[in-house]
Amino acid sequence: MAKTITKFRWFWVWDFDKEEKWFNEMAMNGWALVSVGFCRYTFEACEPGEYIVRLEMHGVNSSDSSYVSFMEETGAEYIGRVFQWMYFRRKSELGPFDIFSDIDSKRDHLRRINKMTLIAGLTNLVVGFLNSMNGSRLSWINLVLASVLMYASGRMKGRIDALDSERLLRE
DSSP states (O other), rough: OOOOOEEEEOOOOOHHHHHHHHHHHHHHEEEEEEEEEEEEEEEEEOOTTTTEEEEOOOOSSSSSHHHHHHHTTTTEEEEETTTTTTEEEGGGOOOOOOOOHHHHHHHHHHHHHHHHHHHHHHHHHHHHHHHHHHHOOOOHHHHHHHHHHHHHHHHHHHHHHHHHHHHHHHH
């Protein structure tokens, strides 16, 4: 039986690239991601640098199985899903592994994240406001969540704008 370790770590939605970087640093140190859960990651001992890990917010729909099949055809291995985030790894010997091959695919990914955070933020804002009107003492929880989610949406919008500027420079 292979040696495994489980780590618990929190990443903000706008720091998905830091999460991905951490997975790849773990792989470089001989620990391959094998399982994901909410803030829980299980790694298995591997050859240092054996895998490259990527994650993507994909959404919830019926095309998930066809997308996983498509990714597996590229040599990627489906690790799992946490909410709308899908996790993949691929042997580094197969060459570079990028899910987003161009500015438009990166932009679409950021737009999916932005849409989710914006909808959740606005929903929490409305619920928090309605709860405060009804005298609920817990309305502050929704208002704090709304603030964090709106911040995340702003971060994603800034990254989308940066990609738009990059596209203009390349054209």
